[in-house]
Ligand code: FES
């Protein structure tokens with residue numbers, strides 16, 4: 452492995468080849484049951500918001516979205532109004548999208564837009580791309596006012612590994628090397644930083660955010676749910692994953708993996724022999740398709756509702772109308788055919804089922820190891836997961852979720 456020491460994808464690829472050649476699963480089989488209230492309970496949802504989402508680096512999109520100075524977008528899915536902008540110095544910055552005069556929302560750009568400055572609609576206070584308050588109309592009506600103390604409030608923001616990272620907590624930090632560990636190498640090795648931003652879609656789906664993460668860490672459904680779209684490209688139930696800090700490096704075998712078994716490592720193809728589908732804590736799924744990279748960010752709004760932002764990058768800008776049409780067709784299959792009509796639709800159907808009270812628990816089996824890995828990772832932030840996990844076929848002892856730990 453030494454020649455590939457900076458590319459941790461090789462070891463997981465080798466693990467996957469081992470699964471095929473030895474005809475055995477990545478992990479020993481095990482059954483567990485999860486209390487459905489893990490996905491439906493509003494108090495638990497609030498607890499997750501506080502313990503997981505209140506102070507954490509989030510990926511707000513590929514940095515190629517904002518290629519030029521003055522390009523910016525506004526983002527309202529984290530509960531904080533955020534403005535992300537590329538400055539004249541080429542640096543990316545994130546601000547609370549709030550005028551420092553009387554607090555009006557400053558910019559409105561749900562899609563990427565371009566401006567030289569930001570002027571508040573109310574009284575026209577104007578800010579530069581770096582957040583500096585540059586103009587106050589009738590400034591002499593504010594005696595003793597120090598304009599320099601009223602620049603936009605900045606959020607921790609960094610452009611790294613081809614992605615825009617923001618902590619919506621103004622007092623928070625990013626510290627990406629510690630946060631990411633060596634999953635950062637994968638982001639670099641897949642070359643996101645050199646890619647072209649292709650498209651983004653935003654939608655609200657009626658499903659708990661964790662159900663959606665789990666759908667993308669589940670090798671068990673791929674050939675079944677996706678049988679009419681991409682299921683035929685994959686081996687059945689051949690998947691492996693490993694956790695890196697609170698992230699998951701995850702791999703699923705495409706049928707072409709059979710050809711890779713005899714090949715030297717240098718010829719392993721990480722986009723065509725296999726598909727990687729990494730989970731980046733706490734709310735991003737990166738799917739590395741043959742021609743595209745999908746960055747899907749999940750913003751929980753309530754226990755049963757999630758905003759899904761799917762951003763897609765490709766190797767380079769389509770060079771012709773024909774190429775553009777090719778990538779649009781491909782994006783349509785991924786976005787509408789696979790994600791929307793199959794994965795997200797099924798998550799919504801699961802949410803309906805869980806809300807119905809038909810089942811007290813859901814069952815997790817041996818080929819759903821990625822799902823179990825994700826639940827363990829959540830536990831590191833939320834604690835208290837023992838309220839929800841059950842031994843298989845155990846007599847259900849339904850605890851009161853809202854008891855305090857002391858009173859239990
Ligand atoms: S609130 Fe923005 S200029 Fe007055």
Ligand SMILES: [Fe+2]
Pocket residue numbers: 666667672673676677794
């Ligand atoms: Fe799927």
